[in-house]
Amino acid sequence: xxxxxxxxxxxxxxxxxxxxxxxxxxxxxxxxxxxxxxxxxxxxxxxxxxxxxxxxxxxxxxxxxxxxxxxxxxxxxxxxxxxxxx
Ligand SMILES: [Zn+2]
Numbered sequence: 001x002x003x004x005x006x007x008x009x010x011x012x013x014x015x016x017x018x019x020x021x022x023x024x025x026x027x028x029x030x031x032x033x034x035x036x037x038x039x040x041x042x043x044x045x046x047x048x049x050x051x052x053x054x055x056x057x058x059x060x061x062x063x064x065x066x067x068x069x070x071x072x073x074x075x076x077x078x079x080x081x082x083x084x085x086x
Contacts (some may be wrong), residue, residue: 001026008043016055017049023047036075 007014007025014020014029020043027041034040057067 003046004043007045011042014045015042015047016044016052016067018069029035 004027006027007020007022007049009020009022012020014025024046025043026046029043030042031039052067057068058065
């Protein structure tokens with residue numbers, strides 16, 4: 001895992017805490033976004049893996065460990081793209 005010293009200051013937010021605070025981060029691959037060589041990735045704070053450990057869950061049937069993401073990210077994904085904030 002490559003660790004970056006600074007979090008990108010574009011629209012990306014950490015999927016765990018929902019902020020783009022300028023702290024060390026890594027690129028978390030996003031499921032179903034690529035082929036065998038390359039895929040999309042989300043900048044994620046390294047310290048959020050430790051600090052938000054209480055949000056991690058184990059799915060025994062699927063054989064995966066996952067983390068519940070910040071409300072902000074879920075709301076953005078579900079937002080109507082034609083509707084502007086006021
Ligand atoms: Zn974070």
